Each structure stands twice: as C-alpha cells, then as structure tokens.
Amino acid sequence: MEYKGVWILGEQDEGRIKLVTLELLKRGRALADKRNVPLTAILLGEKIDAESLKKLGHYGADQVIVVEHPVLRYYLPEPYLNVCKVLIEKHHPEIMIASATTTGRSLMPALAVKCATGLTADCTELDIEEETGNLIQTRPAIGGNILATIKTPVHRPQMATVRPHSNKPLEPDPQRQAQIIYEKVDENLLGSRVKRIGFKANPAETASIQEADVVVAGGKGFKKAENFKMVHQLANLLNGAVGASRDAVDLGWAPYAAQVGLSGKTVSPKFYLAIGISGSVQHLAGIKTAEMIAAINNDPEAQIFQVTDFGIVADLFEVAPLLIEKLRNHLPDKEA
Amino acid sequence: MRIIVPIKQVPETTNVKMDPVTGTMVREGVEAIINPLDLYAIEAAAQLKEKFGSKIVTISMGPAKAEEALREAIAMGCDEAILLTDKAFAGADTWATSYTLAQAIRRIGEFDLILCGERATDGDTGQVGPGIAAWLDLPFATYVSKIESIQDGEIIVERMVENGYEMLSMPMPCLLTVVKEINYPRLPSLKGKIAAKQKQVAYWGTAEIGAQPNNIGLKGSPTRVVKIATPQVARFGKIVQPKDEHELNRALDELIDMLKQKAIL
Numbered sequence: 001m002e003y004k005g006v007w008i009l010g011e012q013d014e015g016r017i018k019l020v021t022l023e024l025l026k027r028g029r030a031l032a033d034k035r036n037v038p039l040t041a042i043l044l045g046e047k048i049d050a051e052s053l054k055k056l057g058h059y060g061a062d063q064v065i066v067v068e069h070p071v072l073r074y075y076l077p078e079p080y081l082n083v084c085k086v087l088i089e090k091h092h093p094e095i096m097i098a099s100a101t102t103t104g105r106s107l108m109p110a111l112a113v114k115c116a117t118g119l120t121a122d123c124t125e126l127d128i129e130e131e132t133g134n135l136i137q138t139r140p141a142i143g144g145n146i147l148a149t150i151k152t153p154v155h156r157p158q159m160a161t162v163r164p165h166s167n168k169p170l171e172p173d174p175q176r177q178a179q180i181i182y183e184k185v186d187e188n189l190l191g192s193r194v195k196r197i198g199f200k201a202n203p204a205e206t207a208s209i210q211e212a213d214v215v216v217a218g219g220k221g222f223k224k225a226e227n228f229k230m231v232h233q234l235a236n237l238l239n240g241a242v243g244a245s246r247d248a249v250d251l252g253w254a255p256y257a258a259q260v261g262l263s264g265k266t267v268s269p270k271f272y273l274a275i276g277i278s279g280s281v282q283h284l285a286g287i288k289t290a291e292m293i294a295a296i297n298n299d300p301e302a303q304i305f306q307v308t309d310f311g312i313v314a315d316l317f318e319v320a321p322l323l324i325e326k327l328r329n330h331l332p333d334k335e336a
Numbered sequence: 337m338r339i340i341v342p343i344k345q346v347p348e349t350t351n352v353k354m355d356p357v358t359g360t361m362v363r364e365g366v367e368a369i370i371n372p373l374d375l376y377a378i379e380a381a382a383q384l385k386e387k388f389g390s391k392i393v394t395i396s397m398g399p400a401k402a403e404e405a406l407r408e409a410i411a412m413g414c415d416e417a418i419l420l421t422d423k424a425f426a427g428a429d430t431w432a433t434s435y436t437l438a439q440a441i442r443r444i445g446e447f448d449l450i451l452c453g454e455r456a457t458d459g460d461t462g463q464v465g466p467g468i469a470a471w472l473d474l475p476f477a478t479y480v481s482k483i484e485s486i487q488d489g490e491i492i493v494e495r496m497v498e499n500g501y502e503m504l505s506m507p508m509p510c511l512l513t514v515v516k517e518i519n520y521p522r523l524p525s526l527k528g529k530i531a532a533k534q535k536q537v538a539y540w541g542t543a544e545i546g547a548q549p550n551n552i553g554l555k556g557s558p559t560r561v562v563k564i565a566t567p568q569v570a571r572f573g574k575i576v577q578p579k580d581e582h583e584l585n586r587a588l589d590e591l592i593d594m595l596k597q598k599a600i601l
Contacts, residue, residue: 013499074502077466077469077475077476077477078475081470101498102478102479102495102496102497102498103497105462105463105466105478106466106476106477106478106479107466108463108466109430109434109461109462109463109464109465109466109467109470110466110467110469110470110476111470112431112463112467112558113431113434113435113466113467113470113471114470116558117431117558118429118431118557118558118559119430119431119463119558119559120559121430121459121460121461121462121463122460122461140460141458141459141460142347142458142459142460143457143458143460145566146564146565146566147564147565147566148561148563148564149561149562149563149564149565150559150560150561150562151559151560151562152558152559152560153560154558155558193475193506193507193510194475194476194477194504194505194506194510195504195505195506196502196503196504197492197503197504197505198502198503199500199501199502199503200494200500200501200503201499201500202499202500202501208498208499210498211498213600214600238595238600238601255517256481256496256515256516256517257496257517259516262457262460263372263373263457263516264516270598270600271595271598271600282457291598292594292598293571293573294591294594300575300577305575306570306571307570307571308571308573308575309571309573309574309594310573310574310575310576310590310591310594311573311574311575311576312575312576312578312584312587312588312591313575313576313577313578314577314578314584314587318581318584319584319588322584322585322588323588323591326588326589326592327592327601330592330601331601
C-alpha cells in the first residue's frame with residue numbers, strides 16, 4: 001500500500017472555519033513541500049461556508065475534502081471517527097495532523113487506535129527526515145522539563161496533534177486555488193450514541209485564553225479576590241483575555257477555564273503578561289510558546305523572570321494601577 | 337453500578353525546580369505520586385459510590401512500585417485494585433498502553449462507567465482515555481467538568497470546550513475523562529487507610545489479560561522516542577528593578593514601546 005500526501009484536519013464552528021485550520025495549513029504546507037506531495041484539508045460539518053472553503057487554497061491547501069451532514073455539525077466522537085477512518089482508508093495519506101484542541105485531542109487518539117498507527121500529542125515542531133521521509137515530531141513532556149522527539153517509523157499514516165496558536169497562518173495568496181471535493185459517506189457510519197443536548201457559552205471576556213492575542217494573567221500576589229479586577233482592567237485595555245495561575249484558581253478568584261499551565265491550558269499569545277505569578281514549572285510550560293512574555297513580581301528570584309522578555313521587579317500594587325493609567329492615556333476611547 | 341478507574345503513578349513534577357544554570361530539572365527528592373489529575377476521577381467515582389452504592393475497581397499499568405498509587409486510591413474509596421505489571425509491558429506508548437488497559441478491562445467483565453483523569457502530568461498526552469474507549473468501542477466524552485445526572489442507563493455530562501460547555505448525553509457503559517473543575521478530591525479517611533493496608537492488590541501480566549504479544553510494550557508501540565533534549569527555557573530578557581516612581585514610569589514606557597513595536601497597541 002502506498003501512503004501519499006499530507007492531510008490536515010480542519011475545524012469549523014457553526015459553518016465558519018476556525019483559525020486553527022489556517023495554522024495547520026501552514027504546518028502542512030511546509031511538510032508537503034518537503035515531501036513534494038499535495039496538501040489536503042479535511043473539513044467535517046453541516047453547512048460549511050463555501051467562500052471560506054475556497055479561501056483554504058489561498059492559505060496553502062491544494063485540495064479540500066468536505067463531508068457535510070447534520071450529525072457532523074458539532075464534533076461527536078463516533079461519526080467524526082468513522083468519517084475520518086473511511087477517508088483514510090480510501091485515500092491513504094502519509095501524514096495527518098490535527099490541532100491539539102478539545103476536538104483534536106479527543107478524536108485523534110481514538111482514530112489512531114482504529115487505524116492501528118502512532119500519534120504524537122501537542123507537538124510544537126514538525127519536520128521531515130530527509131533520508132526516510134519520516135515525520136519528526138517534537139513535543140514538551142514531563143512538565144515541560146524535556147523536549148522529546150518522536151517518530152512513527154513503520155505505521156502509516158503518521159499522526160500528530162499540534163499545539164494551537166503555536167504558529168501563524170501563511171499570508172493568503174489569492175492566486176492559489178484549491179480543488180474542493182464533496183464526499184458522501186455511508187449513513188450507517190453516521191450514527192452517534194453521544195448526543196449534544198445543550199451548550200453554555202463562556203462569558204465574552206473569558207472567551208478563550210487559547211485564542212486571544214493577549215493574555216493578562218494574575219496569581220496569588222493579588223492577595224484578595226477584589227484586587228483581581230486589575231487583571232480584568234488590563235486585559236480589557238489590551239483587548240486580551242484573563243488568565244490565572246493555579247493558586248488564583250484554587251483561591252476562587254478565576255474560573256478553571258482561565259487556568260494557565262499544564263494542569264490548565266497551554267497558551268501561545270503574542271503577548272503574555274504575568275502579574276503576581278511566581279512561575280511554577282507547570283505554569284512556565286504552559287506559556288513557553290508565547291511570542292513575548294512580560295512579568296511583574298516583587299521577588300527578583302521568582303522563576304517567572306527566567307522566561308520573560310521584559311521583567312519588572314516591583315510591587316504589583318504600585319505597578320498595575322500605573323500601567324492601567326498609562327494604557328488609558330494611550331487609548332482614551334477605552335473604558336476599563 | 338460498577339466503575340473502573342485507570343490511574344497512573346507519575347513523578348511529582350508540579351513543584352519541580354529548574355536549575356537556572358543548566359536548565360535541567362532538579363531531581364533530588366522527587367517522589368512518585370498518583371497523577372494529580374487522576375484524583376478527580378477517583379473522587380468522581382467515590383461520589384457516585386456514595387449516591388448509587390457503586391463498586392470501584394482501580395487499575396494501573398506500571399512497575400511493582402505503582403502498587404503504592406493503587407493503595408492510595410483504595411484509601412480514597414476504591415474497592416478493588418489491579419496492577420498490570422509485566423516486563424513485556426515496558427516501553428509502551430499511548431497506543432499500546434490503551435490496548436493493555438482495555439484488555440484488562442475486558443477481563444474485569446461487566447461495568448457501567450470508566451472514569452479517567454484528563455491526562456497524566458508526566459507524558460501530558462491525554463491520549464490513553466480516548467484510546468481505551470476506541471479499543472472497547474464505547475461512547476465517550478473528554479474534558480468532562482460535571483456529571484449532571486445518571487438515569488435509566490443514560491448519563492448526562494458537561495464537557496469543557498474552548499468557548500464554553502457542551503451538554504452531552506450517552507448510554508452506559510461509557511468512558512469519561514474528567515477535568516479538575518469536576519470536584520475537590522477528598523483526603524483518605526481513616527477507614528480508607530485501614531482498607532488500603534488490608535486489601536490485596538491483584539497482579540496481572542500478559543497471560544492474565546490475554547494480550548497479543550505484538551500489541552504490548554515497546555514492540556507494540558507505533559511511536560518511538562528518538563531524542564530527549566532539555567528545552568531552552570530562559571529567554572534572557574531584560575529585568576528592571578525600579579528604585580523610585582521615575583524609574584518605574586520609565587520601565588512601563590519601555591514596556592508600552594515594546595507593545596507598540598509588536599503592533600499590540
């Protein structure tokens with residue numbers, strides 16, 4: 001059996017294509033170019049916006065395989081698993097990557113079992129080994145203390161999930177076109193014992209620390225719940241999301257959804273501002289792929305300063321109000 | 337109701353200190369503990385036991401030392417413990433691990449629910465839970481933050497996703513991986529501690545679980561770790577220690593300039 005081509009598993013929400021899809025296309029494009037093979041995006045959904053599907057070509061896809069059905073509107077383990085498996089058995093891709101989102105990290109392990117192949121979780125780097133064509137997968141492990149490089153030497157397709165927002169999409173090229181292929185799947189494969197019977201959206205501000213360009217996070221240095229509102233003010237001024245250390249979440253100052261670190265969420269914003277956070281290893285591992293990190297802490301020995309691009313050793317109760325004031329002056333139309 | 341809780345013994349990594357010079361983990365005094373995220377699965381099982389009179393079987397794959405983790409799980413309310421230990425299991429990746437655990441679960445027999453921690457803090461993959469579900473063809477949900485109800489063989493749960501919480505229903509038997517938000521794990525009770533000392537931990541190997549030798553351990557693992565490196569954590573950025581308000585003002589202006597350069601402001 002010849003396995004050929006690079007696949008990315010795209011994601012959509014209410015028919016709109018999610019950013020992680022474009023991020024994966026950039027990763028996939030680099031791998032496909034090295035292997036000199038086409039790059040295919042797989043999209044499952046109910047009614048996916050046709051214009052957006054076309055744009056996947058601009059972002060690097062050569063081909064888009066779309067499967068639409070009402071049961072595929074939201075991720076559900078069984079139909080997604082069955083559809084992906086059937087597509088793999090039909091087309092035999094050599095590599096399939098997905099985003100390490102709640103969908104990717106749920107679907108891919110089950111898919112790897114069903115396809116009898118290897119899967120590497122939450123990769124931060126992917127490359128091709130020239131001599132063999134093997135996918136070289138690099139990921140942090142043991143609380144971010146090591147970087148492991150992993151291969152799937154024999155089994156195909158080689159599968160990996162990629163840390164969301166650990167890279168940006170390609171600049172769109174309107175000249176690039178992708179071939180869009182709608183595939184039908186046997187109805188028998190579309191049953192689901194798991195039913196989605198409701199949804200509660202997060203309040204706008206906590207929308208998603210994983211998708212925000214800016215994350216302002218607070219720790220136990222704030223001393224009291226009411227002081228934590230400064231984190232919200234700063235996040236608002238910077239159009240960012242509010243994050244929190246494990247201590248702050250355990251103290252009830254922020255919801256678990258805001259927890260940054262290995263026991264919470266890993267984030268890769270353009271700018272991460274840590275205030276009153278000493279920086280446990282598990283926290284540092286969760287922010288490593290942020291583009292720029294700044295910290296405010298009164299302890300010069302705080303581990304957070306090991307990973308900062310800019311650190312201010314000072315009392316947060318002096319620094320934060322002043323920073324809020326300065327940002328307000330820069331953005332006079334902002335309320336916070 | 338019968339609940340199975342697979343757990344893992346891991347090195348205590350959450351409070352690990354990094355050596356700032358070498359950038360490596362300080363290993364002295366690192367103990368082996370129950371994967372912290374498994375405690376939430378054990379607690380969720382213990383709460384169901386109180387409500388429905390369930391029986392909880394905990395299983396773990398690992399060396400003989402992992403028996404400690406199983407005994408701790410008994411102290412928290414598990415009724416039976418099985419250690420999957422065999423030289424042939426060594427070096428397993430998540431594919432082979434989920435196969436091995438699934439085989440053991442088949443051997444245990446009938447059950448209603450499998451509760452797993454969302455991931456282990458050492459490997460940090462979160463792949464074994466969904467893997468077990470795939471081997472056993474079970475309906476499953478990951479990132480479960482709440483068990484809403486169990487009625488007439490149907491379970492309703494809340495699942496934490498990027499932009500909110502999904503409400504899902506599914507028939508049992510099924511598998512759930514749970515996140516921290518689901519509960520506050522209890523400390524072992526005195527009664528539990530006594531039980532933990534007295535109970536037998538069963539030892540099962542390849543033969544007992546009827547595993548295919550080609551599917552277990554390193555031999556059964558599709559992935560290979562080919563290199564371990566120490567990440568460069570330090571960014572060696574600028575650290576300022578303002579002595580007065582003037583210096584603090586200057587530091588914040590510099591930060592704001594950096595944000596402007598990055599087009600964040």
